[in-house]
Amino acid sequence: MGxxxxxxxxxxxxxxxxDVQRRLRGRLVLDEEGPAPGEGHVTGLDxxxxxxxxxxxxxxxxxxxxxxEPVGSATAVGRVSFPYVxxxxxxxxxxxxxAALDAxxxxxxxxxxxxxxxxxxxxxxxxxxxxxxxxxxxxxxxKNPFTFSYEQPGPDRGDFAPLLADGEEVGRxxxxxxxxxxxxxxxxxxxxxxxxxxxxxxxxxRFRVPETTRHADALCRRALAEARAAE
DNA sequence: GCGACAG
DNA sequence: ATCTTGTCGC
Numbered sequence: 001m002g003x004x005x006x007x008x009x010x011x012x013x014x015x016x017x018x019d020v021q022r023r024l025r026g027r028l029v030l031d032e033e034g035p036a037p038g039e040g041h042v043t044g045l046d047x048x049x050x051x052x053x054x055x056x057x058x059x060x061x062x063x064x065x066x067x068x069e070p071v072g073s074a075t076a077v078g079r080v081s082f083p084y085v086x087x088x089x090x091x092x093x094x095x096x097x098x099a100a101l102d103a104x105x106x107x108x109x110x111x112x113x114x115x116x117x118x119x120x121x122x123x124x125x126x127x128x129x130x131x132x133x134x135x136x137x138x139x140x141x142x143k144n145p146f147t148f149s150y151e152q153p154g155p156d157r158g159d160f161a162p163l164l165a166d167g168e169e170v171g172r173x174x175x176x177x178x179x180x181x182x183x184x185x186x187x188x189x190x191x192x193x194x195x196x197x198x199x200x201x202x203x204x205x206r207f208r209v210p211e212t213t214r215h216a217d218a219l220c221r222r223a224l225a226e227a228r229a230a231e
Numbered sequence: 232g233c234g235a236c237a238g
Numbered sequence: 239a240t241c242t243t244g245t246c247g248c
Contacts, residue, residue, distance in 0.1 A: 047238075049239055084239075086236040092239095093238075115237045125237070146237045184237085238239050 003055070003227070004078040004099045010091070017088045021124040027132045028124070034110070034137045034191025037202040038066050041109030044212025045100070045130070047093045048224040049080065055227055056080050058096035059219035061212065062106050068203065068211045074103035075223035086146070087121045090129040097130065110191070110199060111138035112212040117188035117196075119148055119163050119171035131189020138188030139196040141203075141210055145173070145184055153182055158201060172197055176204035183208060 011017040042065045047058045055077060062072040076099035082091035101108060117127035117140040127140030145163070150173040153161040157178045163171040163186070171186030174197050185200045187193050203210035 047239085049238080051240085084238065086238090089237055113237095120237085140237080142237050144237060147235070 001076070001103075004076055004096060006079055006081040007095055010081055010095070014085055014088060017082070017091050018122065021122050021129070024129060024132050025122065025124045028128055029190045030187065032137070032190045032192070034195045037195070037198045040065050041071065041107055042112055042199070042203060042212055043101075043104075043108035043110065044112050044210065044214075044216035045097050046114045046213060046216035046220050047096060048217075048220040050224060050228060051080060053228065054080050055224065056093070056096050057220045057224035057227055058093065058100040059216045059223060060097070060100040060104055060108065061215040061219055062104060062108055063212055063215065065109065065202070068205070070215060072104055072106035073215075073219060074100045075219060076100040076103060077223060077227040089115055090126040093126065094129060094133065098133065101134065108136065111136050111188065112199070112203065112210060113138060113140045113188060114142070114213050114216070116140040116142050116146060116171065116184070117186040119146065119165070119184065119186035121147070123170065125186070125188075127186065127188025137190040139191060139199060140171075140186045140188050141200050141213060142184040142186075143209065148184070155179055160197060169193065174200055176201060176210075177208050180208050183210075
């Protein structure tokens with residue numbers, strides 16, 4: 001498989017990208033409960049970069065939601081399609097992530113993204129964007145609070161505190177391990193916030209970061225290293 | 232106006 | 239994200 005290119009109609013600048021977000025946001029579905037935790041498949045998505053060589057590698061790893069064992073995976077390597085701009089992260093990752101998703105031979109089930117969904121300046125982060133483009137249920141689990149502030153959740157696993165924006169709960173700081181910094185969960189598409197948090201917790205029985213993200217992270221790094229070696 | 236800011 | 243070894247601890 002070769003290196004995928006940047007779509008011809010890709011936004012040329014930040015203003016065009018923000019317009020795309022505002023337009024796609026109208027297709028978000030936010031009144032569904034979403035898939036039940038522990039059933040079917042969950043797919044972790046992540047990317048690794050080599051800005052020097054203008055490469056981005058994406059991985060999609062499908063887990064059995066009950067056992068958390070991998071049942072399928074795929075990778076794709078592409079050209080970097082956008083600079084990193086806070087609030088426009090999706091444009092950097094999406095073409096290559098979609099290529100990896102397309103290469104899967106099993107049903108992805110719920111998409112678990114490394115970043116935010118509705119917790120975003122225009123309520124349209126990576127997980128929401130990917131959800132709309134694929135039509136699938138999607139959540140975002142981020143390791144950093146982005147621009148949002150939050151009250152410290154309680155100390156135990158499962159404790160959480162809201163991420164607020166304009167008095168609205170756009171996500172949650174969720175403790176997946178007792179006494180360890182929380183992760184930041186938000187809805188992407190076709191799922192409720194309660195259910196998104198239930199999934200995040202079910203996917204993190206042992207470590208702070210969900211198993212989906214850990215698998216995808218390891219795989220995209222491997223794919224990037226191979227792409228480098230291939231020149 | 233300036234800095235901060237998911238990955 | 240990325241530059242990066244060993245090391246402390248469960």
